[in-house]
Amino acid sequence: xxxxxYPQPGYPFLLxxxxxxxxxxxxxxxxxxxxxxxxxxxxxxxxxxxxLTLGTAxxxxxxxxxxxxxxxxxxxxxxxxxxxxxEGAEYDFRQSKRIGSLKLDHAFTDLERDADGLAxxxxxxxxxxxxxxxxxxxxxxYLMLFSGDPLPDVQRRSLAVEPMTCPPNAFRTGDALxxxxxxxxxxGTWGIARGSAAS
Numbered sequence: 001x002x003x004x005x006y007p008q009p010g011y012p013f014l015l016x017x018x019x020x021x022x023x024x025x026x027x028x029x030x031x032x033x034x035x036x037x038x039x040x041x042x043x044x045x046x047x048x049x050x051x052l053t054l055g056t057a058x059x060x061x062x063x064x065x066x067x068x069x070x071x072x073x074x075x076x077x078x079x080x081x082x083x084x085x086x087e088g089a090e091y092d093f094r095q096s097k098r099i100g101s102l103k104l105d106h107a108f109t110d111l112e113r114d115a116d117g118l119a120x121x122x123x124x125x126x127x128x129x130x131x132x133x134x135x136x137x138x139x140x141x142y143l144m145l146f147s148g149d150p151l152p153d154v155q156r157r158s159l160a161v162e163p164m165t166c167p168p169n170a171f172r173t174g175d176a177l178x179x180x181x182x183x184x185x186x187x188g189t190w191g192i193a194r195g196s197a198a199s
Contacts, residue, residue, distance in 0.1 A: 007038075014038035015180075027193035034187075036180035043171060044178040044186060047144070047164035051154070052132050052192070054125040058156040059099050059147060063124040066093035068108025068143060072167055079169045080107065096124065104147040104159070107167050111141060119143070121161045132194045136163045139188035141176060144168075163190040 005015040014037045022029040036042040054062060071091045072080040086092040090102060094112065111119035117138055124131040136143065144162035148154025165188060166176040178186055 004037075013040075013042040015042060015044070027191055029189065029191040031187060031189045033185055034180065035185040036182055039182050041182070042180045044180050045164070045166035045170050045176075046188065047142075047162050048190065049160060049162050050134065050192065051148075051158040051160045052123050052134060053158035054123060054128065054130050054132060056125060059123075059159050060101060060156065061125070061127070062099055062159075063096050063122075063126055064093050064099050064159070065096040065120075065122040065124075066108055066143065066145065067112040067119045067121070069094070069110035069112065070108065072107040072109065074106070074168070078105065080167055083109075096122070099147070099159075102147070103149050104145045105149075107142050107144045107164065109142045109167070111136075111143065113138075121145075123159060123161075130194070132192065134161045134163070134190065134192050136190040137188065139186070140165055140190060142167050163188070 002018040005017060007014055016035045016037055018033045020031045030048065032046055034044050056062060069086060070083050071086050073082050073084055075081050091106060113119045118135045120133050120135045121143060122131055122133040140163040142164040144164055146160035147156050148160065149156060165178060170177045180186060
């Protein structure tokens with residue numbers, strides 16, 4: 001799919017966005033490419049909002065592993081106000097543990113990556129021996145996790161795991177904001193894989 005974003009109030013830049021979805025036996029692969037077709041430097045950031053589920057009534061009994069060493073704490077508007085190390089905190093999911101009643105609406109960063117350069121979030125149902133994982137390449141240094149508590153149509157029935165090239169509010173703060181020169185492109189890739197919990 002491709003979309004041309006024309007200059008408009010609040011974002012006066014010409015940007016071409018293309019997204020490729022590829023489904024195979026190994027899972028879903030999503031590749032997003034942004035190209036600055038304008039004549040001046042263009043600020044850019046992107047994210048996706050997939051929700052993961054293993055078919056349980058809620059996510060409370062599921063086992064979660066998140067490779068983030070740092071969590072962003074936010075104000076009541078959801079804007080980051082400080083960074084904290086997850087070590088020893090309730091948001092430390094570097095080692096797999098049960099979600100329980102913990103409410104998640106947090107961005108994680110300083111991602112630990114595997115030898116292939118990918119960072120992986122894993123959601124596992126130990127009773128059914130099933131799991132699903134979401135992976136991101138190096139272009140996504142942030143992952144937003146959201147348990148959907150305030151949303152009637154979600155209410156902990158699934159877990160949003162959102163790949164992000166920058167943290168929330170980056171267009172105001174400039175934190176990790178990508179700056180595309182005229183003619184330059186940026187590509188990011190993420191995907192979802194499923195399998196048995198024993199694998």
